[in-house]
Amino acid sequence: MIDPQRSTPENLVARVRAVLPSLTPSAQIIARLILDDPATVARSTITELSAASATSEATIVRTARALGFSGYAQLRLALAAAAATTRQGPDRLVPGDLAPDDPLSDVIAKVTRAEAQALEDTAAQLSPELLGEVVGAITTARRIDVYGVAASGLVAQDMAQKLLRIGLSAHAFTDAHLALTSAVLLRPGDVAVGVSTTGETPDVVEPLRRAGKAGAATVAITNNPRSSLAEVCGHVLISAGRETAFRPGALASRISQLLIVDYVFVGVAQRTSEVSNEALRATRDALDHFVSDSRQRGRKAW
Known part of the structure; x- marks a missing residue:
């Protein structure tokens, strides 16, 4: 189970993304709803979410447990916190996909955002x-x-x-x-x-x-x-x-x-600071000498 004291919006999002491929098809529907619109899911009762996702209430409970929560009520509380701290809308949770006709300026922005998000999610969880x-x-x-x-x-x-x-x-x-x-x-x-x-x-x-x-x-x-x-x-x-x-x-x-x-x-x-520092020094010196000797041999060849 997730420790409520250590649970954050960031590691909740990372957790949903991490387990998504291993969930059943029905549970994946719920997980994607969470990623797309956590605020709506947080406001939904289990009956409302069941109707919106066309899945059973039992599937919703199993999905919540797969994400590390004791049940849907605890998941809703965490989602409410995630929605409250997400000011940039659903794209904060799921960075925009690249399209074939995206200009390179968008490629730079989207790839940078996705890479930064991956690092943040990894650190969070x-x-x-x-x-x-x-x-x-x-x-x-x-x-x-x-x-x-x-x-x-x-x-x-x-x-x-x-x-x-x-x-x-x-x-x-x-x-x-x-x-x-x-x-x-x-x-x-x-x-x-x-x-x-x-x-x-x-x-x-x-x-x-x-x-x-x-x-x-x-x-x-x-x-x-x-x-x-x-x-x-x-x-x-x-x-x-x-x-x-x-x-x-x-x-x-x-x-x-x-x-x-x-x-x-x-x-x-x-x-292993004492050993590792000495090893780094020795390997760095060896590589520096190798490069220096190679350059000198190259000059002589000319």
Whole structure:
């Protein structure tokens, strides 16, 4: 359940977006009504909302519980707060989609707004306590393996590269066969991280399942807290990002996934400041010398 003391309009909106893909078709109708017009839903009795959405009152109650509330009454209170703080209308909750004939000025504005919203939603719903658990596990890990494919594979590579720079044994796997090979060889004291927007990518879900069985701590970075990936992982960090016609889910979520990676990286660097600072200095010096030597060799060749 959501703690009413910590619930905010921002993390309510992020929560609705996050669970939307995993809801039943009837529940998705209610969730979209919430995103489109929270004020109207907040003013509606359960009977009125049932008529407006053509769904049953039982479905409304189940949807409220899927969003983390004990029932519809508690959800209405949270929606009223969200509507009261939303002065920019429904677009505050759902940024406008890009159209084929949008001028580039609108493209700049809409993409910027969507990216900023994704970052805000991710920050709003991320639990510092849960982040701390993940940071703690990675800080003491013997090995950290990160799995992802396509755009999420780029995020996996970014995470492994960052952790490697501060002296940790981190590796990224974007190939399913290599991922499974890595996962089954992990053991207690290791950490496996899976990155998947939908949380249903088999190439990521299965390695995390195998890594958990091998005894490794498992972490999911996903948009969907009710996904298969979330179910097999001991820790779930929720990213945010809304899919549009010109921004598929993977692209829409990449920036928020990278934000989570940065949260983890900074947290680990803080806890290992002496070692991480020395590692950063050593790697920076090595790269600087390599670039300098390469330039000198290039001049001699001319």
